[in-house]
Amino acid sequence: MTLIAIPNETSTRDKRTAITPENADKLIRSGAEVLVEAGLGSGCGFVDEQYREAGARVTDKLQTLLAEADIVLRVHKPTVDEIAQLKRGAIHISYLDPFNERALVEALKDRQITAISMEMIPRTTRAQKMDALSSQASLAGYVMVMQAANRLNRILPMMMTPSGTIKPARVFIIGAGVAGLQAIATARRLGARVTAFDTRAVVAEQVESLGASFLKIDLGETSQTSDGYALQLTPEQLARQQQGQADEIARSDIVVTTAQVFGRKPPRLVTRDMIRRMLQGSVVVDMAAESGGNVEGSVAGEVVEVDDVIIVGSGNWSGQVSRDASNMYSNNLFNLVNEYWNAEQKTFELDLDDDILCGCVITHAGEIVNESIRKQYA
Amino acid sequence: MTLIAIPNETSTRDKRTAITPENADKLIRSGAEVLVEAGLGSGCGFVDEQYREAGARVTDKLQTLLAEADIVLRVHKPTVDEIAQLKRGAIHISYLDPFNERALVEALKDRQITAISMEMIPRTTRAQKMDALSSQASLAGYVMVMQAANRLNRILPMMMTPSGTIKPARVFIIGAGVAGLQAIATARRLGARVTAFDTRAVVAEQVESLGASFLKIDLGETSQTSDGYALQLTPEQLARQQQGQADEIARSDIVVTTAQVFGRKPPRLVTRDMIRRMLQGSVVVDMAAESGGNVEGSVAGEVVEVDDVIIVGSGNWSGQVSRDASNMYSNNLFNLVNEYWNAEQKTFELDLDDDILCGCVITHAGEIVNESIRKQYA
Amino acid sequence: MELVYLSFILILAIFLGFELIQKVPATLHTPLMSGANAISGITLVGALVGAGSEGTTLTVILGTAAVAFATINVVGGYLVTDRMLAMFKKRVSK
């Protein structure tokens, strides 16, 4: 019998939870034992009673929970402390940020934990149901536009009224990955005129399929990885991009940046100069504020005003809609566990040759088994 | 030559301005002299320089401004103090809340001010271009839904994703006047399932014309004034309404109340009991919080949490989108002045027989000339 | 010369037949077929001439049989079509 344990999240800012009562129920039905820490999911409206009804045990002792667990599921990465409390050989599934968290990865390796990083789930069609980056980014796209709209001193839709015609607001989205596309869709829904830019040329069609227009900037050769991630631009290309989008930014009421480069710091795309040209009261949202920022002057976790322009860098975007975010993340975790569940032996079957696991298992049996992480720390 | 003066607003919470540079320009072109207080419109992105460019004089002496003005334009009602500084016989146009501000009305009367109340512009087709209640209510409808959506722990649209299907949020709008209709439209744009209720039966079709569904509650006989305002319900009818909508409220993620009865306190429609039945994290927006409230427990000007439900009563809704709100309000004022402008003599021609002026002029030449106000204070 | 006229008539009628039927809703396929079938019972007219003319016993027998068969086709065809269409009307008006 496999014991799956879910501790509370330690971050107070993030109200998401790793497993909802619904998924606890599903896990138990497939034959696992589920142990949750008391108060799990209280941030997004679930109560202990619901978990109990699903058949889970509820404990308020974190220590025993960690010590007994065969599999630990959670949203955020564990502390080094917590890792030490885990059973050797246990499986730990959560966000890990493995490229930047060397100490953590070493700790997991040393404790012989099988650590699965949710960020590293490959972006293939088959893996999409476990892909938490996608599910959370998609919600983030929605939240960012809603926050920007709420802070703007204008409305987004067009209105032709007896008291004059209000022109539709202009929204510029930089980076049209999962989050960017959802941001486009949300802004379009609200009636804004939306323009978007991305370095990956294939995205133009996707942008237009949402009714927005794609800003054409000639960057020369750009490309993407086999997983669909963007490659880093050369400094010269970056300059060209900045120049090409300056006018668009100046006339936009809202700018949302979502540009990321897999495994690297996000590029700096919006400079102070550009912001200065924007109308007073405009809003810039920097999705990447917490990991370095696409926007000059954005502050991680905060909303600041620079040159009369509001820069939103609050981060934890999907956490704003914690209920839906938890549902999706929890589904992702369940789908992952379920995909490799051996229904007879009722265990998680680790097959390192499987192309999904091969991408997302970071440490196993005292080794860093993931190649790109191994290279990074070699 | 008529001097039109625009002082700054005294409320710090409201960033709107009564006249934008664009409308200052138009007033000057039609032959008026315009005097504005320094800093006018700074809350919504205008600077003194723009007014100067339009040809207005800018002063920082409020006292001389008030004393010299033939016409004063502003958003909010004046203080009794300020009234005393006005020239006798001057015209003062702003919101007045004349039904509840007896002292103010008396002061205006005594000072022989011709006071025009923007709330009292009749709701006729011809008067719509001056109708600030409509223009601001319409923005309010948008803002209320946006604020609610921002505070909700869910997203509004439906999403069928590999990480599960998110059902569209349910939004219930009580009162489908101008604000309510715009709220419906905004929530629908965001992809929510919207239901609405109003006591005026004619509204059902309007609600459906926006793609929302109308909740049918049999209240017996209800009717509306010739201006289209709702009449007050009998206590028995109110009870029936509360009962009829209780289930809808319980299953809604967002409830927005906009119910008003012209010249009376807004009805109390959502009770604590109903709120208790709502899901944790749901949001209720009380448009009328500042004038008495449709929702039990709402606090004027604040956002409170009651039984894990968030109740938004912040008020000053259109002020949230101060730039567009100012543009519209300023257009309303300009249209009003322009409608009665005598182009040859370059004066405001007061014709108390005109059906619009007859409705909105409250005091004139030392008399309360508006009938319903006179009755109210008789 | 008569044949010339007849073939002229044939050609025109064929073109007309092609043009007449353009787009038929699926519900009308069977009634239309049945109605056309009734029209094809026009061979009755030929049979009448055959059965009524002076001739051998054989031709009279054949002619009478032809009349009987063709009449079945005509009478049955029109009635059946009408029944179908009557039902169809009801269904539509529901």
Place this chain on the structure above:
Amino acid sequence: MELVYLSFILILAIFLGFELIQKVPATLHTPLMSGANAISGITLVGALVGAGSEGTTLTVILGTAAVAFATINVVGGYLVTDRMLAMFKKRVSK
């Protein structure tokens, strides 16, 4: 009897004419009219018979005039129609 056939032909041709033209885009109104006009020059066939038959001087003169007029109608009609349609093609392919 001949007349019977002819009227049969007339009726069929009229129905066919009605059925043939169903919905014509506005741009084709004039060319179609012109094309039909050329066809109505078929009276040339009648004129030929008239002009070529033995007859009085009058009928020959009349017949010849008829041939001339009808030929103008036919030749001019087809050419004009073709010119219009050629232009139309160009415009469409633009």
Place this chain on the structure above:
Amino acid sequence: MQTVILINLSYTLAAVLFILGLKFLSHPATARRGNILSALGMLLAVVVTLLDQSIIDYRWILLGIVIGTVIGTLAARLVAMTAMPEMVALLNGFGGISSLLVGWVALAQPDLSNFILLTIFLSILIGGVTFTGSLVAWGKLSERISGRPFLFHGQRQVNALILLANFMCGVMFVLYPAQPLWLYLAIVLSATLGVMTVMPIGGADMPVVISLLNSYSGLAACAAGFAISNNILIVAGSLVGASGMILTNIMCKAMNRSLGNVLFSGFGAPSGDDDKLEGEVKSLSAEDAYYILEAAQSVVIVPGYGMAVAQAQHGVKELQELLEENGCEVVYAIHPVAGRMPGHMNVLLAEADVPYDLLLEMDDINPRMETFDVAIVIGANDVVNSAARENMNSPIYGMPIINVDYARTVFVLKRSMASGFAGLDNPLFYKENTRMIFGDAKETVNKLVREFSA
């Protein structure tokens, strides 16, 4: 006998070619091919006719053909592209006179039955009307004659008289074929009739008239066919007669007229009489509206609350796209108070994905309203109520409206004559150039959309 059969079989083939030709002519993609097919049919018919044994003298024929070919070719080559319609009128007139002459010649046949005489008379009558009518039409179009309708008092009576005289003449003609008076009188009367029926019609309506005369010339050929017992004349003539009638009908619809008006003339009456028409509401079917839209170059769509009620916005967007594909310019004119809340129309049109650039404000559209062929009012009422401009007593007098009545044609899509929010009657509905298309706006729009099928 063999040749007769050969000739007639060839005629059958020619008839098939004409039929296919007409069919192809009515589709853009095949039109040119259709014309060529029909020309082939004509060639075939002419060539085999020359084999006719009753033809014994080819000299005159040759003369006629040469003259005709030269003139026809030159005319077709030299005429300016813009002068095409009048050219067609002229050619059509020649067809008419030719039928008249054929009928005349047929008189020389021996043993004429009454029926044949009747058809001879008809070919003379119709041929004559076609001839002079076409000449007048040509004159009007080429501005050799004033394009203005030619009207005088008692016109109706005079025309009725001429018609009667023609009828009488016809009777006498059949009864006394030997008396040439009736022949000459028939010719004169039919020529007069042609002139009198076309003169009262204005230049703008000439295309319809020509189409009608073209149909007549087909009928004339058909009558001539009976007169000389010739199949191909009957078939080709009646094909042209019938299809020409349909085409005339279609063209009428595209010009917002009725065929009845045309057939009994007097249409396109001068506008002086029209003011009295106020109080009369003209309604139109969606199908007829299609013909007008199909011919329109520019359309302005004016939505109102009814579009919202009907939820017609998606259909409207589709209609817009179809019109655009058809080469028409389409814009939307949004009145600030249209609907029941500020921006009501914007919400709906944004939902239907109408580009913002196409949404024009009232003040931008009104100055250029005259330039629009059609204004489509979709469930709006108060915002296009011309009383606000015209009637000082109206409660909304002075309110700016969208002046749709200045467009060439106005379609008003609503369910009834009911008033709108303001509860006022709308004089727009009674204007000369207004057509009401009754019914739910969504259904009407969808019908229009479906009419636009290839």
Place this chain on the structure above:
Amino acid sequence: MQTVILINLSYTLAAVLFILGLKFLSHPATARRGNILSALGMLLAVVVTLLDQSIIDYRWILLGIVIGTVIGTLAARLVAMTAMPEMVALLNGFGGISSLLVGWVALAQPDLSNFILLTIFLSILIGGVTFTGSLVAWGKLSERISGRPFLFHGQRQVNALILLANFMCGVMFVLYPAQPLWLYLAIVLSATLGVMTVMPIGGADMPVVISLLNSYSGLAACAAGFAISNNILIVAGSLVGASGMILTNIMCKAMNRSLGNVLFSGFGAPSGDDDKLEGEVKSLSAEDAYYILEAAQSVVIVPGYGMAVAQAQHGVKELQELLEENGCEVVYAIHPVAGRMPGHMNVLLAEADVPYDLLLEMDDINPRMETFDVAIVIGANDVVNSAARENMNSPIYGMPIINVDYARTVFVLKRSMASGFAGLDNPLFYKENTRMIFGDAKETVNKLVREFSA
């Protein structure tokens, strides 16, 4: 002479009634009136025929008519509503045998030209084929004969032989009309041919067969008309022959078959052979797709990224509404990864105002996929890639897909055979019940919408 003319003028009128009858029969609103008009035409034709002077003995006629009327009336009254199609087949067969008999009787005429002999032979041949073919069809439909296709080795060869024999027999018949052998042989051979051509066809395809045989019986009447030089037989027969052909074609399209297949039999071949067809892509025009959709009772729409690219959502909504108006159930099946972002399809369909209740999740739709007449795949590819279910080597093997291939017919709307996001070939496109409708999805959908015009 006078009666002959009267009779023939009445025939002309009867022909007009038949023409109008057929025209009206093809529109729901006028269908019943059409049937009555055509019945009137028949009555007229029959009554005036009785005036024919060559008819001298009415006794036999009366007998035949009484028998026929009684049987016909009873049959029409008593037959169950569900048994209509086989009833029509039977009646049609009687029409066929009647034409055969009329041809036979015509042999008794004096002075038969070769041409007349030929038409007599044709009326016997076609009448005979119609007769036995109809009987077999009736047997299959009423399950008196097994509905399964009756097939044997060398079938094609045998049929070709019969056809050849028939041809030879015809030649002999015309050359030696006095020799009754050829007559009897012709009757036997044509009867055999009728049986042999219909037997191989499965019961489900019988409606098409009946329609075809109906067209044949018109042709038989037409041939009989030539045999006895009768106008109305020729006109009515060829009208039915031609319009029956068109109707057959329309019905074929509604059943997703081609007329060629029917004419040369061998269609509806047993499914055993079909697996070998894999690798062949069948494409369909939007017009033909319309016929199938028009006849469908339930449709599932599966949108994918291509719908977004084409921005076809508004048209799709309209198509949905039209199908619903037509009495069809329509739902949408949304695959979780359709499009390029989570919820991509929801955004678009919400924009087009598709009710949420119609959007079904993959897991809800798959179990009932068999119940759908048509699945319309609009610009989707990976999400309906049956390789995920069937091909263990596929990179997406095991991914749940929407099993559109289980629906009766699948339409795939895309521009080419190109692959989707995952870059994989899609075996769905090669399945027996899949039809590719190539072209931009929006254009295709709009074409379908326009085909749905009244």
